[in-house]
Amino acid sequence: MTDDGPGARPPQERGWPVGGAVARSFPREVLAAETLAAARALLGARLVRDALPGLAARRVGRIVEVEAYLGLDDRASHARMGPTDRNRVMFGPPGIAYVYLVYGMHCCLNVVTEASARPAALLVRAVEPVEGADAMREARAVAGGGRRSAATGGRVPRPIPNARLAAGPGLVAAAFGIDRTHTGLDLCDPASSLRLEARPPDEPAPEIAATPRIGISYAPEAWASVPWRFIVPRSPSLSRRS
DNA sequence: GCAAAGATTTGCT
């Protein structure tokens, strides 16, 4: 599907100059709408982290893979057991970051969607590096990665290709230096150091495909197979090769 | 209060 999603044409062209170009914040109303529509609109949008002066350059990624988790009924969603200390922000307003720790070692970034009445969020599973690839590589080195050194036997690890720097939910967080302290951050606020920006006007809307979600085999079949994972099929940065 | 599993990634078999 290549039709323009709801986010293709923001009702209001909010913009501000950044490095000669004009960056547009990602419209909150798109995230406030139905989650599956918001998921499609989020593909092609930018995840931006401002430079950390003296520490890291500005990092920008093109979102190419997201998963939707919606409602109390979704047996694969963290919201399935109602509000808890961990998932509480999912029950709040749209555009807010929800970051959780999974498998005791990886953080995953979610964007809260829909009104407070319904708990829903989009898991950002992969982005294509657009700017600051070196900073992403350094951040991943700091994060350490899943399995620690030990068996490397002193060998020099193979350098990570740019396209694979943030090709997975845990890797997105690692590459952008995102952790649970970012939970509650407003990703639609241009003043936030970590935020979403709309796809550049001169960039065509991405092709979109839908597949079942990944890593949720614990959920009942109906929920495990529903096609709520949305990808840009030709991207070299998907979490799984296609 | 304790045991089990998880929206993952990696390196070795």
Added chain:
DNA sequence: GCAAATCTTTGCC
């Protein structure tokens, strides 16, 4: 292709 690494949250006793 499989299992380890690692710790928080959930579920059951």
